[in-house]
Amino acid sequence: MSTEVAERGVFGRLVGQHDVEQSLRDAALSARGDSSGSEMTHAWLFTGPPGSGRSVAALCFAAALQCTSDGAPGCGECHACTTTMGGTHGDVRRIIPDGLSISVKGMREIVNIASRRPxxxxxxxxxxxxxxxxxxxxxNALLKVVEEPPDRTVILLCAPTTDPEDMSVTLRSRCRHMPLVTPSVESIAQVLIDRDGLDPERARIAASISGGHVGRARRLATDESARDERQRSLRLAADAIGASTAYKAAENLVKSIEADTKAFYAELKEQELEELKVSLGGGGTGKGTAGTLRGSAGLIKDLEARQKSRDTRARRDLLDRTLIDLAGMYRDALSYSLGSTSTATHPDMARQAAELAARTSPEGLLKCIEAVLECREAVDFNVKLQWALDAMVASIGAAFRPPFSRSGG
Ligand SMILES: [Zn+2]
Structure with missing residues (x-):
């Protein structure tokens, strides 16, 4: 790890989020001198696309608020910082929705915790x-807490966007907004060089095809199977055209998404369990051994429950990623078709994009992009993945037959 990363403490986990990082550092610093809690902004909203690290940013801020070191808040080394990041700090609660929505029970829990003093x-x-x-x-229940927050309570919300579909307008208006951006290719490449020790050329290529997702860039750079997966999903752009290949390709995609999710989580789950164990080991609370053991078992069970409820969401994110890649392929083809010079989504697939452009009209390519977006929506509405993909490849196939295949038709 480079000294630059070490100096940033917990914030070293954020990539390409300079403005947000600075605001959070400033806020955590002034919160220190705020003994009454009256100056503190009690509700914060972190938004950003998948991979930008919105929940990581929230957790870093939580650590900075709790940090007990005399230096910059969020040192990453004190007990408060390590337990916050490890998920065992008694006054930092992470609520991850069970399945698709945060239940009334979950909400009551939030309201209940919010009313307690640290x-x-x-x-x-x-x-x-x-x-x-x-x-x-x-x-609505959360809004009541946000509107009249207890002095020492801080609520950090994470969401993809401030779109009213994602977040109620009233709730959003009560929060200080921290918009995370898609990290630049350069900042992602820099992380791969500094933290993972990758050579610059390899890091840059992986960053350029990662869609702004650090974790994905790292996997693309270091894991051959990840590169294969990407190739496979991008190949669907061409496979979907032919009736004989389309449905098989869709079926293979479902399989590869399942396999990829499993592999991805194996590593993460292990890491989380490790972090939990480290933070449990570091917590000399003076309780009896039996009590500590019981507490540990409970915490591990909690962790497993969190991991399980996150699986559904993760599979979706992965599918989302794949579909965004695919839409990017048709977008590149459309740019080519229209002679636009905008930056390609897949700079390494220029030939394939040109081939797609040669086989249908710009209208046809637009239809393809629409079909991919419709598939995303269908999956959001719980349509079975296989069915949604079948419908998608059917629409794509149609976009390569007359009238679309005739230019201007
Ligand atoms: Zn600290």
Missing amino acids: TTGRWQVIVVEDADRLTEGAA
């Missing part, structure tokens, strides 16, 4: 991941 920490911090999954009822 026990050992400086603040009572509640991180609501996927706040876009709040039901209307749950959002």
